[in-house]
Amino acid sequence: MAGCDPSEFEAKERAREGSRRVVHRVCPFCEATCGLAVEVRGDEIVSVRGDAEDPFSKGFICPKAHGLKELHHDRERLRRPMRRTPGGWEEISWDEAYREVASRLLAVRERYGNDAIGVYSGNPVVHDLGAVLYRPVLLRALGTRSLFNSAAIDTLPKIVQTGLMFGRQFPTAVPVPDIDRTQYLLVIGANPAVSHGSLMTMPDAPRRLKAVAKRGKLVVIDPRRSETARLASEHQFIRPGTDAAFLLALVHVLFEEHRVTLGAAEGLVHGLERVEQVAKEFAPEAVSDFCGISAEVIRRIAREIAAAESAACYGRLGTCVQEFGTLATWGCDLVNILTGNLDRPGGVMFPGPAAPVDAALPKGPFQMGRWHSRVGGQPEVEGQIPSSTQAEEMLTPGEGQVRAMITLMTNPVRSAANSAQLEQAYSQLEFFVAIDFYVNETTRHAHIILPTPSPAELSGYELPLYHLSVRNVAKWSNAVMPAAPDRPETWQVFSALAARLMGLSHLTPEAVDELVFGVFAKGVLDGTCPYPDLTLEEMKSKLEGEIGPARIVDMLLRVGRHGDGFGRRPGGLTLAGVRAAAHGVDLGPLEPRLAEIVRTGSGRIELAPARIVADVARLRERMASPRTEMLLIGRRDMRCSNSFMHNLPSLVKGRNRCTLQISGEDARRIGLSPGARARVTSRVGSLVAPIEVSDDLMPGVVSLPHGWGHDAADTRQSVAKAHPGVNANALTDDQAYDSASGTAVLFGTPVQVEPEAPPASTGA
Numbered sequence: 001m002a003g004c005d006p007s008e009f010e011a012k013e014r015a016r017e018g019s020r021r022v023v024h025r026v027c028p029f030c031e032a033t034c035g036l037a038v039e040v041r042g043d044e045i046v047s048v049r050g051d052a053e054d055p056f057s058k059g060f061i062c063p064k065a066h067g068l069k070e071l072h073h074d075r076e077r078l079r080r081p082m083r084r085t086p087g088g089w090e091e092i093s094w095d096e097a098y099r100e101v102a103s104r105l106l107a108v109r110e111r112y113g114n115d116a117i118g119v120y121s122g123n124p125v126v127h128d129l130g131a132v133l134y135r136p137v138l139l140r141a142l143g144t145r146s147l148f149n150s151a152a153i154d155t156l157p158k159i160v161q162t163g164l165m166f167g168r169q170f171p172t173a174v175p176v177p178d179i180d181r182t183q184y185l186l187v188i189g190a191n192p193a194v195s196h197g198s199l200m201t202m203p204d205a206p207r208r209l210k211a212v213a214k215r216g217k218l219v220v221i222d223p224r225r226s227e228t229a230r231l232a233s234e235h236q237f238i239r240p241g242t243d244a245a246f247l248l249a250l251v252h253v254l255f256e257e258h259r260v261t262l263g264a265a266e267g268l269v270h271g272l273e274r275v276e277q278v279a280k281e282f283a284p285e286a287v288s289d290f291c292g293i294s295a296e297v298i299r300r301i302a303r304e305i306a307a308a309e310s311a312a313c314y315g316r317l318g319t320c321v322q323e324f325g326t327l328a329t330w331g332c333d334l335v336n337i338l339t340g341n342l343d344r345p346g347g348v349m350f351p352g353p354a355a356p357v358d359a360a361l362p363k364g365p366f367q368m369g370r371w372h373s374r375v376g377g378q379p380e381v382e383g384q385i386p387s388s389t390q391a392e393e394m395l396t397p398g399e400g401q402v403r404a405m406i407t408l409m410t411n412p413v414r415s416a417a418n419s420a421q422l423e424q425a426y427s428q429l430e431f432f433v434a435i436d437f438y439v440n441e442t443t444r445h446a447h448i449i450l451p452t453p454s455p456a457e458l459s460g461y462e463l464p465l466y467h468l469s470v471r472n473v474a475k476w477s478n479a480v481m482p483a484a485p486d487r488p489e490t491w492q493v494f495s496a497l498a499a500r501l502m503g504l505s506h507l508t509p510e511a512v513d514e515l516v517f518g519v520f521a522k523g524v525l526d527g528t529c530p531y532p533d534l535t536l537e538e539m540k541s542k543l544e545g546e547i548g549p550a551r552i553v554d555m556l557l558r559v560g561r562h563g564d565g566f567g568r569r570p571g572g573l574t575l576a577g578v579r580a581a582a583h584g585v586d587l588g589p590l591e592p593r594l595a596e597i598v599r600t601g602s603g604r605i606e607l608a609p610a611r612i613v614a615d616v617a618r619l620r621e622r623m624a625s626p627r628t629e630m631l632l633i634g635r636r637d638m639r640c641s642n643s644f645m646h647n648l649p650s651l652v653k654g655r656n657r658c659t660l661q662i663s664g665e666d667a668r669r670i671g672l673s674p675g676a677r678a679r680v681t682s683r684v685g686s687l688v689a690p691i692e693v694s695d696d697l698m699p700g701v702v703s704l705p706h707g708w709g710h711d712a713a714d715t716r717q718s719v720a721k722a723h724p725g726v727n728a729n730a731l732t733d734d735q736a737y738d739s740a741s742g743t744a745v746l747f748g749t750p751v752q753v754e755p756e757a758p759p760a761s762t763g764a
């Protein structure tokens, strides 16, 4: 301890001990909303534990939660704006960064028009309250139609399907399994034991899944015997991309055997006869070969669901990011509705969030197809165009070509289809600004990177996720420690950029906040507000003391179903009340609310939307066409979150998980021995990956996780670089998509698999 006075050292240690505290919040790394107890000493995060008193998660966490600490302390995480220069990256001030970003974006807009600036929002945006609430003002300031979103990678079919059937904007009308009460859960194309659930917010998926199997029956339909399948009562392999046919066969059996009952949806549906007609050709015997599931099994599953006291059919990525994503998600909800399981306890239900985002959203109906993307002609969906179109929009010359990009917390060069093309697209932009805190495969191409604080430094509320939760809860996430004064929070960064883009650079973020608040407040006070006498003035006076995202959440909580109605319902929820309950507020199990959900033009649930039914012809064609030999699917891992947690040592240590899983049968046929490496080639790319022979894989299917491939020389992620893995999206094809929604196919990519090097020729 040379140069350090021992007594001074001890005093410092004592002071640090004295500042030791535990902060309660929600984990920001997936949709499960686990409660954390984060121990902090001074400015150091000491430990991250599960909050045993959280009423929803009851202490459960997964290994990623510890990432909160490692991410916060990662020295390679950016703390200041960075500018790329010929000599390398240089730190610049926030002021300079804002000025340069605004002037370069405005120059692009001036020269080429609004749509020349594209925006791509990534997955972590959902977990950043400031980003959720202040993105709209940034987008409005830009006035561009070139809007891409990672939700347009993973959720578009669901957005289209629920939008067309229920007439509402996402995520306000997504029926989620009432998992804690259901007697029968059919999981098709989801692996919640590892992903911890998506569009089904629930901590401790393994416990909840096991409980279903014990209480009743858990059936998993998946081309891989997944971790969820291991907890299930029954698992069936299915050939990738054939789920729509399987689900329509279930519907077929329900009609054929007169098992259709509508339950709560009775009198509330339109198009039942059309569904019966469509399902006619999908007899189990007609789809069995295509799906790889016997007709008897399909019939039995249909009968079991119909007979169960309650049942829920739940599909996720395997039914979305595939060739017939919209038809498959439609099939799931048809099964739910036609067995009387919509809106009944134990079936699928609509969560009733304490702070409803739709209280402040425009109340218009769901809309899509008002315009189409310039190059591929893909329909817009609620203002977004499918993410698979971003590279062609950047690379194809002509009016409306995207010349500048803003990325909001996303790494498309690793997370979206056809990386080689994206790499090219992102490297030739006239201007590219990334809101991100790493120099990674995508942001290395940026001209400027604006790093918002680490999740530990931000407070928050899982506004969108509580619309998807299997139980109604409300919890405020406390910042573990405040961001340093010279490091603006996300809402301030978005506001500052928006102000400059509107030519109002004199406006402070606080002044922009007044505008943003005003827009949300106006939404709240329109015709559907439960308190007709409530005024803007009253709200503002009673919300005094809060600015930024917290004020908006407080407003939504107070007008929400459990709220205090700004004093009209004493004892009701306020943000202060939610904050005071450090571990979270439990608002009970889901309750029926179908009547208030449906907002279609006909006032009924549209069972057979024309756009969806029109896609059946394509499925019919696929069923008649020859089979592709090998199909590539994805795989998630407990210690990953897409591409962005690979720089955290505890999450990448151990054996290489980025392997190509292949069945023993295929490995033998191809001549791959365990431990060998295989060359995998698709229409758009080729890579070499170590194989893992596993009879968990259906023959004809290989599986590779995504988000890896940290092999670019000029990133600043040394841990990730030391564990590079290979990039699955070098193989996925931007031109393969689900026509009804425009979603790129990430699962079910036709590939050739061969030994890395052809066997050396013998003789001579």
Ligand SMILES: Nc1nc2c(c(=O)[nH]1)N[C@H]1C(S)=C(S)[C@@H](COP(=O)(O)OP(=O)(O)OC[C@H]3O[C@@H](n4cnc5c(=O)[nH]c(N)nc54)[C@H](O)[C@@H]3O)O[C@H]1N2
Pocket: 121, 122, 123, 124, 128, 150, 151, 153, 154, 317, 408, 409, 410, 411, 412, 414, 415, 416, 435, 436, 437, 438, 440, 450, 451, 452, 453, 454, 455, 634, 635, 641, 642, 643, 644, 705, 706, 707, 728, 729, 732, 746
């Ligand atoms: N082949 C294949 N591809 C897939 C999938 C698949 O299953 N298979 N899954 C798809 C799915 S479902 C999704 S959602 C997408 C996700 O893809 P992306 O939306 O690109 O998400 P990530 O890869 O996690 O990248 C997140 C980026 O945000 C940054 N970041 C993370 N947290 C924060 C934060 O708090 N603040 C700031 N400022 N930056 C942050 C990270 O540095 C990183 O650059 O990937 C898709 N890609």
Ligand SMILES: Nc1nc2c(c(=O)[nH]1)N[C@H]1C(S)=C(S)[C@@H](COP(=O)(O)OP(=O)(O)OC[C@H]3O[C@@H](n4cnc5c(=O)[nH]c(N)nc54)[C@H](O)[C@@H]3O)O[C@H]1N2
Pocket: 030, 031, 123, 154, 188, 189, 190, 191, 192, 194, 195, 196, 197, 198, 221, 222, 223, 224, 226, 238, 239, 240, 241, 242, 243, 316, 317, 318, 319, 322, 633, 634, 635, 636, 637, 638, 639, 640, 641, 642, 747, 748
């Ligand atoms: N640990 C971890 N958790 C995560 C993430 C992560 O990267 N890591 N990412 C988060 C994100 S962004 C999302 S969107 C969610 C996704 O949540 P999930 O959808 O639950 O996650 P996946 O693991 O992609 O599960 C898809 C399943 O579908 C199967 N499958 C593939 N193709 C088909 C098919 O054609 N038909 C059928 N029936 N099944 C098929 C796969 O084998 C896999 O088991 O996970 C979230 N949680």
Ligand code: SF4
Pocket: 027, 028, 029, 030, 031, 032, 033, 034, 060, 061, 062, 063, 064, 065, 196, 203, 204
């Ligand atoms: S399951 Fe893991 S990553 Fe997801 S919220 Fe819980 S602790 Fe965080």
Ligand SMILES: [Mo]
Pocket: 123, 154
């Ligand atoms: Mo996702």
